[in-house]
Amino acid sequence: MEFLAQHSLYVVLMIALVVWAGIYGYLVRVEGKIKKLEDQLHQ
């Protein structure tokens, strides 16, 4: 805890990485769903 208090930048880094991972995962999921719908429409 003391390490994190002294190096708060790493806390910001971790939060930023978690947020980015969430956004990325969401976009990949949306792309998969759109692809599925496009394939269904073209069949």
Add this chain to the structure above:
Amino acid sequence: MAFRIAVGLWLTLVVILSLSLPMVARPEHWYDLPIVPGLEEKARILFFHVPTAWLSVVGFLLSLVYGVRYLRRRDPEDDLKSATSAGIGFLFCVLATVTGAIWARFSWGTWWNWDPRQTSIFVLLLIYGAYFALRSAIEVEEKRGTLAAVYAIIAGVTMPFFMFIMPRVLSSLHPEPILNTQGKIQMNATMLILFLSSLAGFTGLAYWMWRLNVRMEVLLHRHHGQSGA
């Protein structure tokens, strides 16, 4: 597939380097970033705030371009692209406002103080908020496309005034004019490369989001066309 992996890896690297490279008074190693007088560690917001502001400009200008194309060709896909561009521009405009407010909280001691920069971006958000209200208020596709295209052109023309001119005409506490006599953040090569990499990465992310949105809107448009809605 390769594009989204490249964007993912690129932006992950940008986030890690932006928030972990040391800031020192006299950079000696390739990985050292210079301390920006008056901003110190808070200068790291530069790697996130500026790309979001840049992408809001790009989004709004693309909305204008596709608006012009729609009026010339009357292709519904141009209308969808214009609306999607405005949406992406609006999203990044909100992100620029939020990241700016977070920075202001720690630099000025307050989230919001109606600085010319904040006021102009707020007006811009209102202008584009009205664009989406206009779109949702009209049901007839062709009429909606025409009016939205005209509005996107007018809004796109006023955008540079709010984004670039007004904040520079009025005195502002925004870092750019108050840092030094040149009004520029003096970056070393590492900081500049990281900054440009961030711009490129965010632009790639915005393009990916834009493509996804357009594909989804096209699907919805076809679905509505088939169901007669």
